[in-house]
Amino acid sequence: MKEIIKADKIVKTITWSAGPGCHGGCGVFIHVKDGKLIKMEGNPDHPYNNGRLCPRALTIKDFIYHPDRLRTPLRRAGKRGENKWEKISWDEAYDMLEGKMTGIRDQYGAESMIFVQGTGRNVGGWLLLAAYSYGSPNWLQGGLTGNSCFHPRLVCMRMTQGDYAVPDCSQFFQERYDHPEFVLPECIMIWGQNPANTCNDGFMATWIIDCMKRGSKTIVIDPIYTWVASKADLWLQIRPGTDGALALGLLHIIINEKLYDREFVENWTHGFDKLAERVQEYPPEKVSQITWIPKEKIIEAARLFARSKPASIQWGVPVDLAPEGAQVANSVIHLWTITGNIDVPGGMAIARMAYDVPPYPMSKEAIAKYYGDVMPPEQMAKRIGTDVYPVAREFHWRAQADMTLQAMLTDKPYPIKGAWIAGNNILTSAANPRKYQKALNRLDFIAISDVFMNPTIVALADLVLPAGSMAERDGIRAWWTPLNAMQKAIEVPDCKPDEEVCLEMARRFNPDLKWKSLRELYDDFLKPSGLNYDQLKEKGWVFPPEGHPTQPYRRHEKGLLREDGKPGFNTPTGKVELYSTHLERMGYDPLPSYEEPHMSPYSTPELARKYPLILSTGRRSILYFHAEHRNIKALRELEPHPVLEIHPKTAASLGIQDEDWVWVENQHGRCKRKAKYLNGIDPRVVQTPHGWWLPEKKAEDLFGLWEVNINQLIPDGTQAKCGFGGGQYKSIMCKVYKAEEGIQGIYQKESLL
Amino acid sequence: MKYGLYIDYDWCSGCHACELACKQENDLKLDQWGIRVIERTYQAEDKRVIEYIPIPTEYCNLCVNRIAQGMKPACVHHCMTKCMDFGPIEELSKLVEKKKKSVIWGSNK
């Protein structure tokens, strides 16, 4: 065993983005020796993780010093897809980016350039700055059909209750579970989320396990019998895609059995009677038929949830991915509302960015306040999708993904000519990736910023910008609380953090931009906290003081949620709107209802004969974040192949043995998977993770992408009526059959070593 | 005094953090592990049980260097569910007495 190497310096920062790849903000210490990161440890004092770290954070050294890491800007030398590149300097890269983008703006207008981020990483806010400074309103998460991850929930909470809410696991306090005001949730409903594997959206999922250890009961809604399901008080094995029916069924029981919080409903909600009438359409028998969950379990769950005080709901992406995701989100909001669990300790805490500091803005107001004045309203009105979707126009701030894809292909409402993609391996991650390839190939110019060469870069990029990891960035973070400083611990020569690149381009496109340096920008953004960047760095993180509008609890009673200072929620009626006046005004059904998945044994019985199995994709792995980390061997060793989880009975009926290679196929496409027997899955359902490409294969073959990309089976353009929700990643159908052979050149245990 | 690792495997979620924390701490190569998490599943009376249990290997040195500096072992420090602990075996044995599904991995360190 080696001796402990003494670090020259230890840098206090947080994890966000390139590295672990997540949306979380774990406090960490980076140990540096001779200018190199030698290890990263969890910071025991940081209230987010209290010292803990996940496998991706613990292997960050392999990520940062990986031999395949992009180390210099590249200009395409051959044709797209040939993987021929010329190394260029950063100055040349900046000039090329500026030149190409200026050309597009001059000839077609700034809206013809789209700015594409992937999942919720810190590049988002800075890419927005670049987009707005350039003059394009088209900032989006490309490939995400129906914008259906997080955003349906986000816009619904904004419309229905005025603010975002998260399960209160004491994360708003430094002392965490010991804080005197915190109350342990009596029951947590875990809706389509696996807390053992994921940290989502500013929420460290292991907080749920912390609460379970302290005695919180749990109801797990999941098609799979996961470890957490095995620990739960109640497990509801739901048919994928039917979450909307379950939510309405639970409301039915809670309302009809009068288990709701009458006082809260009376004082703080709008339209209860109309909701009560609507849910009569969803009696337990019918909901049981739709969801495949036994009626008794649905009733038991409704009673357990409603009788527990306080109670909370931790939800995941299946809510958004239901056919009418926004409607499902609203029904779930109604569940915690009528049981009186909003803004109370141990319930659903209203979550705002600490001190309203917006490095990653999540409301139009935040954008207007900090970035908005750089673009005239008539330009803003060109944001794709806003003419069709009033919800997008009023409550969202990004371009609609499916309509952007259409615009790229059809030049309507106007041609798209260029894309700046940052941290989105879109050919791996998008629904209908081949259509994206075709669409993006029509563009005159594509710049991609990333850490590693990937299929999207090889297939489409004209300019490649090597991005810095989280350890190479100064930054600020407030995704809910606390407000954190990110601190550069190391430099990797010729890699640049997106923050620097975006600001440089923003300044080139808008010479009047008020910030001359990142430091100035951070100091300005941090003003509401009363600290500047150096002071925040010194402290590491801060919580707003008690009584601040961005700290809980019971702000609706104290008049802390509305601009006008009156008690109530930030909605037109000042109440939580069970009957949505916004939706009504915009011409949508103001009450939730259930829609069957686009493709299912009931909606498409003919097709279901050909493709009899329900396919649920996108389940998370603790080892990989979306399309990343397959090249980190220490992680790959633990999960070397893309698997298809299948019930042994189903497998047997198809002549498939455990570990056989199989094809998963439907009318849209097919890909290979390795069968993995799983008892805890319904025999009519199969499940597989997404994001696979094979870094060990040849770049010219797009790293084996088309052999393993499950998203080929998922169509685009299935967005919900209001534009939010409806991606079919969780509830499409397929058939599975044995493949004649496995995947040539895929890592085997020996080849990994 | 002899030391050991305490595992409350009732709460181990199988997250692999201990395995990779150990690798980072001890610079272990591929297929070298200071601790391995095994999975087992079986039918109990009322439900199917899924259990993960971390077991130290011959590479485990109980993080003597960290302990000397007043720190916890790397695996204990990073465990995602905080189901591990480190200490004198005598003290840990009081914990196992109270907790079903808990175990001490002893050592001659």
Ligand code: SF4
């Ligand atoms: S995935 Fe979770 S544990 Fe890992 S770095 Fe992100 S927030 Fe922390």
Ligand code: SF4
């Ligand atoms: S005590 Fe140290 S050496 Fe032993 S398993 Fe844990 S991290 Fe590895």
Ligand code: SF4
């Ligand atoms: S880190 Fe903790 S929870 Fe994770 S596998 Fe190891 S012992 Fe289990």
